[in-house]
Amino acid sequence: MNRTPAATFRAGVETALAEGWRARSLYAAEGGRVIRLLLTGPDNQTRLESVVVDGEGSVPSIVDLAPAMGWDEREAHDLHGMLFVGHEPLRPLLDHAAPLESWTVPVRGHDPYQVAVGPIHAGVIESGHFRFHVVGDKILHVDARLFYKHRGLERAAEGSPAASALAVISRACAGCMVANSVAFTTAAEQTLGLRVTSELARARTFLLEIERVWNHLNDIAAVCAGVGMAAGNTYFLALTERARRLNMNVAGHRLLFGSVAIGRSELVLDDDAVRWCARELAEINAAAEVGWRELAFNTSFQDRLDAIGVIDAPTVHRLGTVGPAARAAGVADDIRTTSPYPNYRGFVPVTSSTAAGDVRARLEQRVLELRQSFDLLGALLDSGPVTPAVAVRDADRQPRGIGLVESPRGATSCVIECAGDVVSRVRLRTGSYANWPAVSHAAAGNLLPDFPLINKSFELCYACADR
Amino acid sequence: MFTLLRDLRRLRRDLELPRPDRGRSLAIRHVDAGSCNGCEHELTLAVGPHYDLQRFGLGIVASPRHADVLLVTGTVTTRMHDALLVAYHAMPEPRRVAAFGNCALGINILGTPDSFVGPVSEVLPVDLLIPGCPPTPDQIAQALMKLIDARRPST
Numbered sequence: 296m297n298r299t300p301a302a303t304f305r306a307g308v309e310t311a312l313a314e315g316w317r318a319r320s321l322y323a324a325e326g327g328r329v330i331r332l333l334l335t336g337p338d339n340q341t342r343l344e345s346v347v348v349d350g351e352g353s354v355p356s357i358v359d360l361a362p363a364m365g366w367d368e369r370e371a372h373d374l375h376g377m378l379f380v381g382h383e384p385l386r387p388l389l390d391h392a393a394p395l396e397s398w399t400v401p402v403r404g405h406d407p408y409q410v411a412v413g414p415i416h417a418g419v420i421e422s423g424h425f426r427f428h429v430v431g432d433k434i435l436h437v438d439a440r441l442f443y444k445h446r447g448l449e450r451a452a453e454g455s456p457a458a459s460a461l462a463v464i465s466r467a468c469a470g471c472m473v474a475n476s477v478a479f480t481t482a483a484e485q486t487l488g489l490r491v492t493s494e495l496a497r498a499r500t501f502l503l504e505i506e507r508v509w510n511h512l513n514d515i516a517a518v519c520a521g522v523g524m525a526a527g528n529t530y531f532l533a534l535t536e537r538a539r540r541l542n543m544n545v546a547g548h549r550l551l552f553g554s555v556a557i558g559r560s561e562l563v564l565d566d567d568a569v570r571w572c573a574r575e576l577a578e579i580n581a582a583a584e585v586g587w588r589e590l591a592f593n594t595s596f597q598d599r600l601d602a603i604g605v606i607d608a609p610t611v612h613r614l615g616t617v618g619p620a621a622r623a624a625g626v627a628d629d630i631r632t633t634s635p636y637p638n639y640r641g642f643v644p645v646t647s648s649t650a651a652g653d654v655r656a657r658l659e660q661r662v663l664e665l666r667q668s669f670d671l672l673g674a675l676l677d678s679g680p681v682t683p684a685v686a687v688r689d690a691d692r693q694p695r696g697i698g699l700v701e702s703p704r705g706a707t708s709c710v711i712e713c714a715g716d717v718v719s720r721v722r723l724r725t726g727s728y729a730n731w732p733a734v735s736h737a738a739a740g741n742l743l744p745d746f747p748l749i750n751k752s753f754e755l756c757y758a759c760a761d762r
Numbered sequence: 763m764f765t766l767l768r769d770l771r772r773l774r775r776d777l778e779l780p781r782p783d784r785g786r787s788l789a790i791r792h793v794d795a796g797s798c799n800g801c802e803h804e805l806t807l808a809v810g811p812h813y814d815l816q817r818f819g820l821g822i823v824a825s826p827r828h829a830d831v832l833l834v835t836g837t838v839t840t841r842m843h844d845a846l847l848v849a850y851h852a853m854p855e856p857r858r859v860a861a862f863g864n865c866a867l868g869i870n871i872l873g874t875p876d877s878f879v880g881p882v883s884e885v886l887p888v889d890l891l892i893p894g895c896p897p898t899p900d901q902i903a904q905a906l907m908k909l910i911d912a913r914r915p916s917t
Contacts (some may be wrong), residue, residue, distance in 0.1 A: 303873070391841050412810040413844050414842065415793055415794075415849055417824035418822070419802050419806050419809075419822060420802070422794045422842055438832070442843045443842050443845070444797065444839060445839060446796060446839060446872065446873030446874070446877050446878070447876070447877040448873055449874045449875075450874050451872060451874045464831075468798055469798045469801075470799055472798075519770060526770065527766060527809065529770055530769065530770060532806070532807060532811065533770070533810060535807065536810055536811075536812045539807065549898060550803065550896070585765065585769070588765075589766050593763055636776075746799045757794075758798045758799040
């Protein structure tokens with residue numbers, strides 16, 4: 296790993312970005328003595344850069360080169376106290392004691408006023424605060440203040456062996472539990488010198504894709520709720536329930552808790568279970584298609600979606616937006632294309648037909664991705680029963696490991712650093728964390744009553760970001 | 763739209779959910795005080811068509827002002843503490859508090875201690891415990907029925 300002097304750090308990052316690398320995660324390590332930057336190459340090869348924090352607690356900011364690292368720098372400041380020279384103003388992210396003026400963008404002019412919403416919302420929704428700067432119904436700007444659910448999970452995981460750390464990190468978020476856990480186990484297995492066999496990879500692919508299925512069904516229901524279309528919402532909630540029951544049947548938990556472990560899988564699907572599962576998934580798929588056709592031809596529903604909450608391709612690249620939100624803007628970016636798991640071989644990401652990056656495109660994107668997941672699952676189940684699997688020890692232990700996974704909400708990275716047998720640092724950066732800044736950008740210029748719809752079209756987890 | 767409604771009616775018929783034998787109702791306000799979102803995902807489906815808690819007069823309402831019960835998920839974080847109290851004090855009397863899910867009950871709390879105030883019972887008087895990680899829609903339904911059937915509060 297390169298340990299770059301502060302003086303050349305920015306130049307190095309600039310060169311890497313020009314060569315097609317992208318900044319994926321930035322965090323404080325070694326007790327706040329260094330900042331690490333995770334870069335991924337065009338084929339998702341990974342690289343960790345380190346820069347030493349100087350005597351004043353400062354490091355050069357790279358937020359102007361890679362705006363996607365804006366939240367990461369703010370988090371490192373709030374949790375570890377380091378200063379990022381050039382990141383101005385360095386607004387608080389997790390520090391809720393900071394005064395209002397310090398974390399909101401000043402909005403001046405004729406008639407603007409603020410609408411404060413949350414942290415408690417009107418439905419069954421996670422907690423988070425949005426401060427809208429509006430004129431009448433028109434949103435000029437949104438400042439999101441999340442991290443009400445910050446549980447200090449990374450810190451709690453540190454100092455314990457990888458298996459105990461997984462138990463903590465896996466509960467960062469129920470919706471992306473499998474994806475986050477696989478990112479963690481991938482990193483942990485590198486540190487332990489374990490290689491994932493094709494059978495173990497197959498079990499994990501199955502779990503990752505059934506997690507994507509229930510999430511995407513849930514997210515389509517959420518968009519329907521966002522426009523108050525009860526029939527569509529209820530219909531897709533019923534399908535979500537069917538997918539959760541499938542989870543329960545195959546993995547013993549409706550949200551798949553406990554299904555991912557380091558170096559092994561205990562998932563068993565015998566011939567009967569494989570047949571039942573394939574049939575059930577095919578029926579859910581068929582019903583989802585019926586539902587989608589009804590939504591597609593419901594003009595009063597579709598009228599609410601066009602040109603609302605736009606995140607276009609240049610914005611995707613600038614903000615580091617990932618997952619369905621990026622693909623809905625035509626950016627065919629998906630960690631599965633470079634996954635070593637055999638069932639993802641030849642995977643080509645699908646992008647929405649309009650590539651408009653609006654609510655309609657993000658909704659259609661879920662439908663297109665559902666089809667891909669059902670295809671992947673169908674092919675996987677066609678190749679026979681799923682049996683318990685273990686990883687093979689065929690490499691030396693490593694002090695660090697990196698896991699990359701495509702969660703239902705996009706690229707998720709997990710970096711683990713070890714000291715002997717214990718995890719000394721873990722950083723989980725989820726698709727939701729990457730995409731929250733895009734929600735604020737998407738909302739600007741739209742009407743306040745459309746914000747719930749815009750928010751639902753991203754359907755990001757607060758728990759995933761807050762940790 | 764017709765197809766969706768027709769299929770939902772068919773589902774309703776196939777499920778054969780029992781008819782309610784109660785005339786009472788309970789308005790519920792949910793507050794996430796620091797969950798992993800698992801409780802929220804299951805609570806959402808408890809009011810979906812397969813369980814349909816609304817048929818028992820159980821409804822999730824938009825404001826604590828409209829609520830009989832405050833349903834709290836998650837171990838209460840330091841950052842959610844004040845908002846949770848504001849929601850509680852906005853409720854009309856008589857009011858009940860349900861701690862929903864293992865984290866809210868203080869079972870196997872994951873995280874750094876200084877991020878939390880503690881389980882819900884350390885912040886508010888709790889009338890009903892709904893254990894589970896997360897509680898399944900069936901467990902949610904059963905637990906809330908107990909509250910709706912209770913003639914007087916358990917505390």
